[in-house]
Amino acid sequence: MLFLINVLLTLWFYTAHGQGKHCNYPVIKHGPLYHSYSGYFPAHVNQQFLYNSDQYFVPPSQYSSDYLACTAEGWSPEEPCLRNIFNNLENGYNSIVQGKTVRVCCYHGYSLQNNQKTMTCTESGWSPPPRCIFVKKVGCSQPPQIDHGTINSSSSAEERREIHEQSCIYQYGEEVTYKCDEGFGTDGPASIRCLGGEWSHPQDCINVSCVNPPQVENAIIQNQKSRYQSGERACYECIANYDLFGEIDVVCLNGTWTKTPQYSQGKCGPPPPIDNGDITSLLHLVYPPGMFVEYQCQDYYELRGSRNVVCQNGEWSEPLKCLEACVISEEIVKKHHIQLRWKHDTNLYSKTEDNIVFMCQHGYPCQEGKVVYP
Incomplete structure (x- = not known):
């Protein structure tokens, strides 16, 4: 009883792992096994055997030789040797393997057999034969209709x-x-x-028509239509003070619009005036985008900000400021009975944030940081 159980377990083990299946001696069309000793067969699953292909045939790998493997479903590959056809080319060749199809173009008045346009590499060679034959000059009935x-x-x-x-x-x-x-x-x-x-x-x-020409910022399309035929143009016009870069139109070509003009940028009018300052360059009525002008302050006025303003999108960048100077006149000095400590000019011009040092005239002293004016 114990012996019977061992036999059953052994058979189950081999069957579960594919060891119970085998492959008989393979019949290879167009090629032999490299070694074909009868003692190797039947072969077990996963056993492999080297084989070669006859002339004009190759394994699926297209190497000169390959391995035939025993699987649970049988021998693999199922077709070990495939027809291989070489087409000679200048300084080379083109290899076509069984099952592949190529398109053939015959000269005017000639065609492949049965007016076929392609031929396929089969086990027996090309089908149909690779020969363009003369076509009998037979007329035609009505030509086929086409949509649209x-x-x-x-x-x-x-x-x-x-x-x-x-x-x-x-x-x-x-x-x-x-x-x-x-x-x-x-x-x-x-x-x-x-x-x-x-x-x-x-x-x-x-x-091949087009719809919806691409939109361009700050521009309108002249005489816009719902549909444009191939070759028609959509022309753009900028709104006031704006210019386009590149082409001013797009063309419908086979259902597609050509390159869209670059975004429009605004032109600027005359630059803004500033208090106590002037523009150093010659004035114009219109300035293109990116153009800048330079300012300068009058004497004794201090410049705050960039000396240049730039035309951007139809507007000038923020202009500079000319800060007013502090003027201490003779009248102020007499009125407050003070005098400048280091200067004796009649009028003193000081820039913003300059420190001015005074001293009191006789009889009007400075008391605890405060000057008492009469």
């Missing part, structure tokens, strides 16, 4: 039937042109050609 567009033709279908007297009313090689509705246009050629009884693929008419 009409066929621009000089004659009607009835007229064409009378001319050709057959069901194919367009001859081989003939072109028709589409005309898109207003506000729509194509992103490629607007014509299609009749080739071998079929029309080439027409371009779509896409919306």
